[in-house]
Amino acid sequence: MTSDITPGSPGVGSHRAEPAGPQDDLVTQIAAALPEWLPTQRWFGGKDREITAVRPLAATDLPAGDDVLLLHLVVEVEQGDRREPYQLLIGHRDDQVPDVPASASIPLPDGPAVYEASGDADLTCHLLDLIAGSTTVDGLHFAPEPGAELESGLRGHPISTEQSNTSIVYGGQYILKLFRRLTPGTNKDLVLHRALREVQSAHIADPLGSISGELAGDSVTFGMLQRFMSDAADGWVMATTSVRDFLADASDLPPGDLGGDFSGEAYRLGRAVADVHADLARALGTREADAAELAATASAMVERLERVAASVPELAPHADGISDVFRAVAEVPTPVTAQSVHGDLHLGQVLRTLQGWLLLDFEGEPAADVAERATLRSPLRDVAGMLRSFDYAAQQLLVGQAEDEREAERAAAWARHNRAAFCDGYAKVAGHDPRDQAALLRAFELDKAVYEVAYEHANRPDWLLVPLASIDRLTTEGS
Ligand SMILES: Nc1ncnc2c1ncn2[C@@H]1O[C@H](COP(=O)(O)OP(=O)(O)O)[C@@H](O)[C@H]1O
Numbered sequence: 001m002t003s004d005i006t007p008g009s010p011g012v013g014s015h016r017a018e019p020a021g022p023q024d025d026l027v028t029q030i031a032a033a034l035p036e037w038l039p040t041q042r043w044f045g046g047k048d049r050e051i052t053a054v055r056p057l058a059a060t061d062l063p064a065g066d067d068v069l070l071l072h073l074v075v076e077v078e079q080g081d082r083r084e085p086y087q088l089l090i091g092h093r094d095d096q097v098p099d100v101p102a103s104a105s106i107p108l109p110d111g112p113a114v115y116e117a118s119g120d121a122d123l124t125c126h127l128l129d130l131i132a133g134s135t136t137v138d139g140l141h142f143a144p145e146p147g148a149e150l151e152s153g154l155r156g157h158p159i160s161t162e163q164s165n166t167s168i169v170y171g172g173q174y175i176l177k178l179f180r181r182l183t184p185g186t187n188k189d190l191v192l193h194r195a196l197r198e199v200q201s202a203h204i205a206d207p208l209g210s211i212s213g214e215l216a217g218d219s220v221t222f223g224m225l226q227r228f229m230s231d232a233a234d235g236w237v238m239a240t241t242s243v244r245d246f247l248a249d250a251s252d253l254p255p256g257d258l259g260g261d262f263s264g265e266a267y268r269l270g271r272a273v274a275d276v277h278a279d280l281a282r283a284l285g286t287r288e289a290d291a292a293e294l295a296a297t298a299s300a301m302v303e304r305l306e307r308v309a310a311s312v313p314e315l316a317p318h319a320d321g322i323s324d325v326f327r328a329v330a331e332v333p334t335p336v337t338a339q340s341v342h343g344d345l346h347l348g349q350v351l352r353t354l355q356g357w358l359l360l361d362f363e364g365e366p367a368a369d370v371a372e373r374a375t376l377r378s379p380l381r382d383v384a385g386m387l388r389s390f391d392y393a394a395q396q397l398l399v400g401q402a403e404d405e406r407e408a409e410r411a412a413a414w415a416r417h418n419r420a421a422f423c424d425g426y427a428k429v430a431g432h433d434p435r436d437q438a439a440l441l442r443a444f445e446l447d448k449a450v451y452e453v454a455y456e457h458a459n460r461p462d463w464l465l466v467p468l469a470s471i472d473r474l475t476t477e478g479s
């Protein structure tokens with residue numbers, strides 16, 4: 001223990017651009033250790049490039065009791081010409097070893113034992129209490145949503161299925177998502193949840209609170225508290241269980257005739273997604289995209305394709321076929337309806353509860369920049385996202401297996417069956433069938449598949465065959 005980090009000590013606990021003074025020595029040491037540590041964390045979004053510098057932007061001492069430090073830290077991660085702010089919670093205990101995994105520890109050559117504290121249930125409990133108590137600490141605002149009455153004193157445990165953010169579950173009642181990579185303005189996830197709550201959407205987990213503040217003159221969302229659905233089943237788990245049942249069955253019955261059939265759920269999911277699109281349109285409006293916007297959309301897709309094809313040789317043979325589909329977007333008759341959409345919809349972002357399907361995580365596609373994510377978009381993007389996910393669910397059991405024609409054909413049959421059921425459900429509620437807008441739907445599916453190629457190439461090369469098989473089908477058969 002050094003006196004440098006005594007809780008509540010002056011110096012560390014204020015927001016400012018440049019740390020100065022003896023208390024900030026700890027923050028400086030942590031920032032110096034982060035280039036090594038950040039890439040080891042699942043949620044860190046910058047694994048594609050080397051970190052060239054990490055600078056502290058703001059550090060706030062949060063009240064967390066005696067002999068304990070809980071520091072809210074915002075750092076800027078520099079990777080060449082890219083600079084992005086990230087949020088961290090730093091913990092330190094005077095004389096106890098915290099109950100967190102070794103990977104949370106941030107080794108400081110000359111400093112005290114500090115760790116990333118989102119896994120420390122004793123410390124994260126304070127975050128909920130600060131929200132419940134509507135507290136402001138040095139420019140960090142912890143607030144319940146209007147009308148939300150929160151129970152305090154619950155311990156918070158992070159969920160293990162962490163993706164790009166860190167989510168902490170409190171007593172099976174609430175879930176607090178801490179956004180890791182920070183974006184200027186109120187986070188889209190919170191904006192859309194609030195808008196959907198306003199129109200009483202039946203397909204979201206209600207937003208209950210937030211953590212917000214300022215960063216470089218802009219407002220910023222650090223966290224969002226929601227109702228935790230403890231009775232929920234994950235869409236991805238349900239779908240892949242159905243695929244497994246189907247592939248394991250020795251008979252040649254079609255997917256709809258077997259136990260474990262998912263198509264009833266796929267149909268209901270289609271209805272729920274159409275409902276959410278209608279709710280978003282009601283809450284935030286729609287507009288008509290003109291020919292210029294379609295041309296710009298087509299160019300953006302071609303540009304991404306060219307970028308990805310330049311670094312992934314496996315994509316190159318398909319590039320011309322994909323590019324034809326993208327260019328056809330510019331020829332689609334206008335106007336086309338545009339509106340706020342989910343932006344990153346797939347089976348891992350939906351939960352089946354007793355009341356029906358819920359959609360989670362309205363932040364948008366991780367790779368899209370903020371301006372792109374914030375623009376009004378076509379609901380067909382979400383339909384395309386879900387259709388891609390059915391392909392993924394069907395194919396994922398084949399990854400790493402020896403080629404087996406019968407299995408591959410059955411996986412494809414499962415995907416066809418469930419993709420169709422999803423579109424049927426969507427059409428029933430929306431009053432129009434997304435498959436009737438084939439040119440746009442196919443382009444959006446291919447755009448998503450190109451994104452997947454880039455992702456798999458960087459993270460899971462074994463999986464590349466999944467988007468590539470779909471690209472082959474979409475460019476030769478058309479759907
Ligand atoms: N309200 C909720 N109730 C139950 N589980 C949830 C809830 N919100 C999120 N989850 C679980 O947490 C996971 C991650 O949440 P998500 O909002 O998608 O965050 P991320 O931005 O990290 O992807 C989800 O896939 C789901 O399993």
Ligand SMILES: [Mg+2]
Pocket residue numbers: 163348349361
């Ligand atoms: Mg998610």
